[in-house]
Amino acid sequence: MNEMRSIAGDVALAEPATAGERRLGRLAAMLSVPALLLATGVYLWLTGGRTVSTDNAQVNAHVVEVSAEVAGRITDVHVSENQLVKKGDLLFRIDPQPYRIALMQAEAAVGNAELTVAQLESTYHAKRADTAKSVSDVNLARDTFARQQELLARGFTTRASYDAAKAALAAAQAEQASARSEAESARAVIGTSRNGGHPQIEAAVAARDKAALDLARTEVRAPIEGRISQADKLQPGTMAIQMLPMVNIVSNHGYWIDANFKETQLDKVRIGQRADIELDAMPGRTIKGHVIGINAGTGSQFSLLPPQNATGNWVKVTQRVPVRIQIDDRLDRPLVAGWSAHVTVHVAD
Incomplete structure (x- = not known):
């Protein structure tokens, strides 16, 4: 009986301590929300306007469309898809007879x-x-x-x-x-x-x-060093038509990023500012670069059918301007033209 009274007393003493902890927990939760909002506001205030970013960006490279300068039937093909070639390598031969x-x-x-x-x-x-x-x-x-x-x-x-x-x-x-x-x-x-x-x-x-x-041109050679692309139609027996592209070569050198920024983001963008590049194909890695050029026209201005705004039913749309980013880091793997990228330019520089 005495032991039961002792246990009951201990429980009675423990209950007030648990309620107090609950009140402290509720108070801490109530104070943490304003503190978090305040910290977020301070961070945005300190960093706001120092960078502009866009995920409308992609990797680009020089692509050369190789075509036959003379017409004729293809007799020999010396390359295949994704093959690396050097400048001057024989790609295919047209019937020289x-x-x-x-x-x-x-x-x-x-x-x-x-x-x-x-x-x-x-x-x-x-x-x-x-x-x-x-x-x-x-x-x-x-x-x-x-x-x-x-x-x-x-x-x-x-x-x-x-x-x-x-x-x-x-x-x-x-x-x-x-x-x-x-x-x-x-x-x-x-x-x-x-x-x-x-x-x-x-x-x-x-x-x-x-x-x-013309006889010498029956041997079509690589004009640049790079990787063969779109070589499926390059087969013996195919009729090569003069100046019609037969195969593409993507250069292994000189990759860059074309980032399409909104026109409202270009107020502080200048050539030479550093940029951070994140490629979807390389998650978790940030590549360093810098701005080397700002296009003289919007993307729609150079489209096949430029918009005509003098129609009376024009709707204003925020335009995007291509900004070229040079890659500064030395990469341990070749890039692929057309890869998606996220670009952040440090305009505070």
């Missing part, structure tokens, strides 16, 4: 042009010889006419001989003029171009060089 034949024809045309010019030069030299002969004929006819004129004055020749000598002189002079004209015409045909050669030969040589260039 038609272009070899064209080169042979062009080389034959150069030979024909050289032969034609040689014949023209021979004709010119012959005309020059005729001109020299006509000069001798004119001198002889002039001397004969002078003698006949002197003999006629002294009465030792007939009028007919005098007239014949005069006519022979006129004929020789006319022949000389004709020979000179033909020589000048032959010389004009041989005339040189601004480069010092004959135009016909230069045209044939240019056609030959073009044929040789």
